[in-house]
Amino acid sequence: xxxxxxxxxxxxxxxxxxxxxxxxxxxxxxxxxxxxxxxxxxxxxxxxxxxxxxxxxxxxxxxxxxxxxxxxxxxxxxxxxxxxxxxxxxxxxxxxxxxxxxxxxxxxxxxxxxxxxxxxxxxxxxxxxxxxxxxxxxxxxxxxxxxxxxxxxxxxxxxxxxxxxxxxxxxxxxxxxxxxxxxxxxxxxxxxxxxxxxxxxxxxxxxxxxxxxxxxxxxxxxxxxxxxxxxxxxxxxxxxxxxxxxxxxxxxxxxxxxxxxxxxxxxxxxxxxxxxxxxx
Amino acid sequence: xxxxxxxxxxxxxxxxxxxxxxxxxxxxxxxxxxxxxxxxxxxxxxxxxxxxxxxxxxxxxxxxxxxxxxxxxxxxxxxxxxxxxxxxxxxxxxxxxxxxxxxxxxxxxxxxxxxxxxxxxxxxxxxxxxxxxxxxxxxxxxxxxxxxxxxxxxxxxxxxxxxxxxxxxxxxxxxxxxxxxxxxxxxxxxxxxxxxxxxxxxxxxxxxxxxxxxxxxxxxxxxxxxxxxxxxxxxxxxxxxxxxxxxxxxxxxxxxxxxxxxxxxxxxxxxxxxxxxxxx
Numbered sequence: 352x353x354x355x356x357x358x359x360x361x362x363x364x365x366x367x368x369x370x371x372x373x374x375x376x377x378x379x380x381x382x383x384x385x386x387x388x389x390x391x392x393x394x395x396x397x398x399x400x401x402x403x404x405x406x407x408x409x410x411x412x413x414x415x416x417x418x419x420x421x422x423x424x425x426x427x428x429x430x431x432x433x434x435x436x437x438x439x440x441x442x443x444x445x446x447x448x449x450x451x452x453x454x455x456x457x458x459x460x461x462x463x464x465x466x467x468x469x470x471x472x473x474x475x476x477x478x479x480x481x482x483x484x485x486x487x488x489x490x491x492x493x494x495x496x497x498x499x500x501x502x503x504x505x506x507x508x509x510x511x512x513x514x515x516x517x518x519x520x521x522x523x524x525x526x527x528x529x530x531x532x533x534x535x536x537x538x539x540x541x542x543x544x545x546x547x548x549x550x551x552x553x554x555x556x557x558x559x560x561x562x563x564x565x566x567x568x569x570x571x572x573x574x575x576x577x578x579x580x581x582x583x584x585x586x587x588x589x590x591x592x593x594x595x596x597x598x599x600x601x602x603x604x605x606x607x608x609x610x611x612x613x614x615x616x617x618x619x620x621x622x623x624x625x626x627x628x629x630x631x
Numbered sequence: 632x633x634x635x636x637x638x639x640x641x642x643x644x645x646x647x648x649x650x651x652x653x654x655x656x657x658x659x660x661x662x663x664x665x666x667x668x669x670x671x672x673x674x675x676x677x678x679x680x681x682x683x684x685x686x687x688x689x690x691x692x693x694x695x696x697x698x699x700x701x702x703x704x705x706x707x708x709x710x711x712x713x714x715x716x717x718x719x720x721x722x723x724x725x726x727x728x729x730x731x732x733x734x735x736x737x738x739x740x741x742x743x744x745x746x747x748x749x750x751x752x753x754x755x756x757x758x759x760x761x762x763x764x765x766x767x768x769x770x771x772x773x774x775x776x777x778x779x780x781x782x783x784x785x786x787x788x789x790x791x792x793x794x795x796x797x798x799x800x801x802x803x804x805x806x807x808x809x810x811x812x813x814x815x816x817x818x819x820x821x822x823x824x825x826x827x828x829x830x831x832x833x834x835x836x837x838x839x840x841x842x843x844x845x846x847x848x849x850x851x852x853x854x855x856x857x858x859x860x861x862x863x864x865x866x867x868x869x870x871x872x873x874x875x876x877x878x879x880x881x882x883x884x885x886x887x888x889x890x891x892x893x894x895x896x897x898x899x900x901x902x903x904x905x906x907x908x909x910x911x
């Protein structure tokens with residue numbers, strides 16, 4: 352495995368691979384890898400001639416007061432894991448080389464970015480769209496693998512790729528969970544032991560909603576209320592629980608076509624998200 | 632010469648050319664070609680294995696009340712001219728295939744886009760940046776040739792390409808002028824015979840400023856005042872005359888490093904622009 356630290360070297364390597372006719376697979380990450388990331392890397396490994404992963408804690412997707420500085424980092428461990436999973440090129444740039452002085456260009460998706468997580472994090476998806484556009488221009492992948500845990504991010508980036516005609520296939524990988532159901536996240540390590548136990552309420556609430564949906568319930572209010580009941584038994588603070596159209600992320604009242612039920616819950620300062628697709 | 636009418640076909644053709652190791656040169660235009668465009672096509676022809684030109688009157692760079700519907704079009708003539716100049720692929724998409732229903736992603740350059748033409752045309756450069764990003768993703772060129780007549784557009788797009796790490800060289804070609812000095816523009820045909828004669832005031836005013844600069848004048852106010860004097864002898868209405876830093880387009884008072892003197896003047900409804908670089 353080769354580690355590449357500058358955008359220029361990454362792009363030159365990618366261009367050489369393209370000229371040589373190689374299929375490039377790409378998994379972008381913010382590092383502090385867990386089984387969720389590794390599952391995406393394994394999906395990419397199967398289809399790619401050359402597998403590129405990136406580790407970049409992107410400052411522009413964190414708002415003021417968010418956890419940019421506290422975001423967990425452990426490059427040596429990440430490096431070892433990537434190597435074990437068969438990553439060929441690990442792109443590990445610095446913020447200074449990714450955002451040169453005078454950076455003034457932003458990519459913004461405006462229809463799907465303002466609700467759910469975007470409501471509480473107004474610059475988040477602009478930062479995500481901008482950095483992923485940059486990464487795609489540097490890595491030049493045939494396909495990119497994204498996790499379904501970040502449901503809104505997946506939909507925003509799919510839309511962006513289609514709207515800007517970016518020549519990349521977007522592949523998604525299912526959420527990987529701890530044994531008790533908690534969705535894997537780099538932020539889980541910041542939970543206290545007590546909060547860690549309570550945090551399964553996201554998964555449990557979604558499970559209850561899925562059961563009700565399977566039993567025929569189609570009212571969004573009823574489904575969100577029963578998730579809310581589960582969460583409110585814990586010390587978690589609900590940021591949002593919403594049932595939205597799976598395509599356009601608009602709130603719906605009655606589930607008539609595929610819907611996404613998504614939620615964000617804070618334990619002390621730690622914001623956890625999870626979601627389930629209903630009716631697909 | 633082959634005409635390609637859909638984004639999908641364009642991208643597939645470009646990908647095949649890339650795989651075959653061809654160097655792709657690209658000249659994006661809004662059609663109604665004149666010698667200015669053809670000079671850019673000739674510059675590209677010299678360096679490219681495969682030369683792609685596009686003709687697309689991009690609706691998103693026109694504001695409400697601007698001349699989108701009136702913008703001149705003559706595809707048959709454009710097609711013939713491209714063929715004569717050795718264009719290999721002519722990309723001629725419709726607005727409906729370029730902007731699918733639900734288009735919601737925009738590329739915006741925020742430091743250089745708000746002044747000069749951007750002040751009077753608030754969505755203009757967002758539309759330009761978005762469509763050029765799309766075109767670059769569809770044509771996948773090694774280099775793109777842009778005209779120096781659109782001075783701000785050239786600088787905005789250079790910045791965008793650098794900020795988003797788009798793998799393309801931006802080459803510029805000098806402004807081509809009529810015998811009397813008027814910069815070529817598709818909009819010139821809308822001038823009345825009397826206005827056509829008066830319209831050389833842009834060139835004459837810039838000429839006077841250049842003379843004064845050569846004679847040692849370094850005050851932006853003095854230079855713009857003498858351009859203003861020339862324009863005000865005509866029926867033209869000044870939109871702006873400004874001296875700005877050639878790099879960051881910020882207004883300057885004293886010319887100590889390369890500067891751009893740029894102006895926009897309206898004759899009846901027809902908006903003409905021109906510029907000169909001083910001290911480079």
